[in-house]
Amino acid sequence: MNNRIEQMLPSASMTLMARAKEMQKKDPTVIGLAGGEPDFATPDRVSMAAIRSLVEGDTHYAVGPGLPELRAAICKKLRGDNGIFCDENRILVTPGGKNAIYLAVHAVLNEGDEVIILDPSWVSYEPIVQSAGGNTVRVKLDYRENYRITAEKLEQAYTEKTRMLIINYPNNPTGRILHEDEAKVLENFLLSHPNVYLLSDEVYEALVYDGSRSVSMGSFESIADRVITVNGLSKSCAMTGWRIGYMAANKEVFSIAFKLYGHSLSCMSAFIQKGAVEAFKCEEETGAMLEVYDRRRQMFVGELNTIPGVSGVLPEGAFYAWVFFDINGMSSSEMCEYLMEKAGVVGMPGSAYGEDSVCCMRFSFANATRDLEIAAERIKKALLELQEGN
DSSP: OOHHHHTSOOOHHHHHHHHHHHHHHHOTTOEEOSSOOOOSOOOHHHHHHHHHHHHTTOOSOOOSSSOHHHHHHHHHHIIIIIOOOOOGGGEEEESSHHHHHHHHHHHHOOTTOEEEEEESOOTTHHHHHHHTTOEEEEEEOOGGGTTOOOHHHHHHHOOTTEEEEEEESSOTTTOOOOOHHHHHHHHHHHHHOTTOEEEEEOTTTTOBOTTOOOOOGGGOTTTGGGEEEEEESTTTTTOGGGOOEEEEOOHHHHHHHHHHHHHHTOOOOHHHHHHHHHHTTOHHHHHHHHHHHHHHHHHHHHHHTTSTTEEEOOOSBTTEEEEEEOSTTOOHHHHHHHHHHHHOEEOEEGGGGTOOSSOEEEEEOOSOHHHHHHHHHHHHHHHHHHHHTO
């Protein structure tokens, strides 16, 4: 057996999503808020483009890093939306953003190299690093400081073995975006350590509220050659099942990643890529989704904030509510179990993301508005009963 894989922990989000489905078989009223699954349908124009391509016979190998027209659309998007100027020959289309991260990490790391990860962090970064033979150095950002990145914490984590820093903004699970002052901290860190790559996971980049913008590190000319930008269409266009992601990197990283891609994946389906081209023309549809998410985040977080001992800050981006609990000294895992049992609401414990200094949970509001209203009511009822019982 492969020791590295055998020792990995399973994906906590996938585990709890599966658990919610099992619970729903016995009780259909159980509400699953653990996964990041948009409840919208993929825009019609995207589906129809893929269907046309399928009917026209685009069912054979589409050898290469991605269809030229799709890579051109990605380049145009990166330039216009993110200020990232890259060559189409440095764009690799992948089956989801997760695979792009996997390929990028494996392209850069050698055995024993270190990767800095900022906690709270997405559950799959560390296993992906481990699969490449790397070691993670986890930097605990402070919830009392709103999880701000500081130069001091980065420098404390750096060693001569550091080869990569992974960031994720808008952030899963906290919903924070990357602000200009923190982006400058990251730029200075990379300038001080020219042997380090920055992997910027921006899969929630289109989901930002209140007219704000999350900074893309690839837009900094001084470090652009060492920034690997990862994005995808799963979250922004409700295309999770389509598995369309991409990475933009320098020529060296791209070449090595593409070599591994060729031996492991061969290529992406042509008809899926044809649909993805249309997704970059869906500003109206994605804007409508964002408006609904905005209303949901305000309603859901607002309702939870009426509960004694519960507090949540409105997320700046993504579609997750990061909620803190100060009730009976319970841990996040205990709170997660309690709400599943007593409220029939499945969320994610903060401990799954490396936040063990405080009791907090992540709830997805990419769910039907009525389900979120019911979930908030049930959580409130269950927590009031818990506190009254003591």
